[in-house]
Amino acid sequence: MKLNKSLKVLRRAFVKFPAAQIALAWTGGKDSTVLLWLTRIICRRYGYQLPGIMFIYEGDPFPEVITFVNYLSKLWEFRFDTVRNDDLLKQVTKVGDEVRVNHLNSRNRKELRKLEFRNLVFGSNPSLISEITLLRLFP
Secondary structure, eight states: OHHHHHHHHHHHHHHHSOGGGOEEEEOSSHHHHHHHHHHHHHHHHHTOOOOEEEEEOOSSOOHHHHHHHHHHHHHTTOOOEEEOOHHHHTTOSSTTOEEEGGGSOHHHHHHHHHTTOOOSEEEOOTTSHHHHIIIIIOO
């Protein structure tokens, strides 16, 4: 069963690493919420501390997502930190806005070079690898 396989993978992570070295990226979407739910099961079952949880602010969340994130954190009694890449988001007011690479700070430009990203501009879209990397890995 897929559920049991997922729980086994998470259990191995907690055996291999202390909870202080594990972090969970959460967008409030279904996939990351299921991962949070599974992680919570493992922590309760084996007495682990819930790892740090980061809510990734992608610039233009639906109000319902914010409501859900706050609701679930109260219901399940956990805290989360909101992370955001303000350097990227200062160029974006809505999905599709252009992001000029030369207007990004050196850290963000360096990460794009690691991805072998060569364009001078990209459209903001939380599903693009360039934006996923900058929003989720380098807030």
